[in-house]
Amino acid sequence: MDKDLKEKTLDELEQIVVGLGQKKYLAGYVFGFIHTKGISEISQITPLSKTLREQLAKDDHFISQLKVVSKLADPDGTVKYLFELPDGNRIETVLLFDDDRRTLCVSTQVGCAMNCAFCATAKVRLRCNLTAAEIVDQVNTVQKDEGRISNVVYMGMGEPLQNYDAVVKSVRILNDPAGKNIGIRHITISTCGIVPAIKKLADEDIHPRLAISLNAPTDALRTKFMPINSKYSIAELIEAAKFYRLKAKQRVTFEYVMIKGVNDTVLHAQVLARLVRGIRCRVNPPHAWRINLIEFNPYPGCEFVASGRERIERFKEILEEVGIKTTVRFKMGQSINAACGQLGAAWEGKDEGRRAKL
Numbered sequence: 385m386d387k388d389l390k391e392k393t394l395d396e397l398e399q400i401v402v403g404l405g406q407k408k409y410l411a412g413y414v415f416g417f418i419h420t421k422g423i424s425e426i427s428q429i430t431p432l433s434k435t436l437r438e439q440l441a442k443d444d445h446f447i448s449q450l451k452v453v454s455k456l457a458d459p460d461g462t463v464k465y466l467f468e469l470p471d472g473n474r475i476e477t478v479l480l481f482d483d484d485r486r487t488l489c490v491s492t493q494v495g496c497a498m499n500c501a502f503c504a505t506a507k508v509r510l511r512c513n514l515t516a517a518e519i520v521d522q523v524n525t526v527q528k529d530e531g532r533i534s535n536v537v538y539m540g541m542g543e544p545l546q547n548y549d550a551v552v553k554s555v556r557i558l559n560d561p562a563g564k565n566i567g568i569r570h571i572t573i574s575t576c577g578i579v580p581a582i583k584k585l586a587d588e589d590i591h592p593r594l595a596i597s598l599n600a601p602t603d604a605l606r607t608k609f610m611p612i613n614s615k616y617s618i619a620e621l622i623e624a625a626k627f628y629r630l631k632a633k634q635r636v637t638f639e640y641v642m643i644k645g646v647n648d649t650v651l652h653a654q655v656l657a658r659l660v661r662g663i664r665c666r667v668n669p670p671h672a673w674r675i676n677l678i679e680f681n682p683y684p685g686c687e688f689v690a691s692g693r694e695r696i697e698r699f700k701e702i703l704e705e706v707g708i709k710t711t712v713r714f715k716m717g718q719s720i721n722a723a724c725g726q727l728g729a730a731w732e733g734k735d736e737g738r739r740a741k742l
């Protein structure tokens with residue numbers, strides 16, 4: 385992918401253009417045409433001279449393009465795209481509408497190795513990491529099709545921080561004012577809790593919002609359905625969240641998928657409230673830590689059941705009684721398997737072995 389112009393930051397494009405003996409500012413046209421006009425041919429970058437376009441093509445540069453396999457719409461407005469990568473592997477991307485926000489949930493890997501018990505993507509074994517271009521192109525393609533995307537959440541297939549370099553690069557490209565210019569507070573990376581990567585992200589010069597998939601208030605319970613917890617405990621995860629909050633000065637939210645009889649009792653809520661209230665951080669009072677309760681979405685063959693809405697509301701009340709800001713994300717896109725945790729369930733196994741395993 386070294387020659388893919390969609391994969392390049394503006395700085396990298398400038399180096400390419402200058403390396404070809406041309407003026408640096410011309411790189412801005414390449415970047416702008418790719419990321420705001422969604423073009424896929426070098427010949428379509430018309431402000432460039434014919435000579436420069438020919439130089440780029442002669443140097444084997446190209447602009448990659450995801451193939452849209454299908455586009456499904458749910459009655460609630462949610463739209464799910466199934467994309468095919470050049471090697472035949474497939475990924476899913478979901479567009480959600482919420483008032484005037486148009487949020488795109490992007491994938492970062494084909495499959496996932498984290499093996500969270502409640503997640504359909506975990507059933508698709510990890511096949512490969514996406515490139516930065518493949519992540520960015522989900523936004524480019526959907527925006528060209530459906531209009532401006534206001535928010536991007538890295539919550540689709542895969543664990544974003546396991547594909548660290550491509551994910552951070554894609555954030556830089558999406559945030560660049562010369563391209564999509566999506567504000568950094570409108571970009572959220574969701575992680576199951578790769579502690580060293582959270583700390584590394586805090587040390588970057590670009591800081592998206594962070595969502596931590598917590599899902600249980602104790603290590604004993606969390607380890608049962610999130611194997612990553614046996615490597616990084618809840619205490620270590622909270623230390624990393626504090627470090628990110630302090631260094632990045634960016635919002636951190638704890639995500640909590642509500643599963644009936646597993647993690648949704650009054651006692652679970654009370655223990656969670658105590659845990660979050662106990663977080664001490666210089667930049668925040670405890671009530672500044674947010675919890676997002678997510679209605680669980682069962683997928684075919686799944687052993688878990690969703691908590692009822694009454695139970696979710698009760699859980700929320702317990703958290704709010706002690707001053708924790710709590711939101712609830714109810715299921716969206718369920719009829720098209722586009723809801724949280726359902727991605728990859730429908731087509732898994734149909735394209736085995738087309739790309740080398742990691």
Ligand code: SF4
Nearest residue numbers: 496498500503506542
């Ligand atoms: S919840 Fe996220 S990290 Fe866990 S298996 Fe699913 S995609 Fe991977």
